[in-house]
Amino acid sequence: MEKKNFNNHIGKVVQEYRLKNNLTQNQVAELTGLEPRHISQIERGFSKGSIDTLIKLCNAFHITPDIILFDLLDDDIKNSFSIYDEKFKKLSKRDKETILHFIDYFLSK
Helix, strand or coil: CCHHHHHHHHHHHHHHHHHHCCCCHHHHHHHHCCCHHHHHHHHCCCCCCCHHHHHHHHHHHCCCHHHHHHHHCCHHHHHHHHHHHHHHHCCCHHHHHHHHHHHHHHHHC
16 A cells, blocks of 8 residues: 555544544644644644554544554455454354453463
8 A cells, every 4th residue: 555545544544533532633632642733744644653653542532553554454354354253243142252251361371
């Protein structure tokens, strides 16, 4: 993906979540410790920011980084995620809870 498209995508998603949260750029700047000018540059696609900036924005919007970045992945990678997601959705609530319990167990090791 071209750098310009990459920046534009991130900017559009940041703006979308800022608006969903009824926040101004100044309010996002206060929440993140970033300059309002930097928020504006990100939203307009002039900057994508750093990983640190991404985490600050995600915390401000109460979202995970995959929400901002998922559409930037190659289609074959996105498809592999959607296959598992669709299969997981078909499971019963009990089966989902069991799988999540196992994931938590393995992550705690």
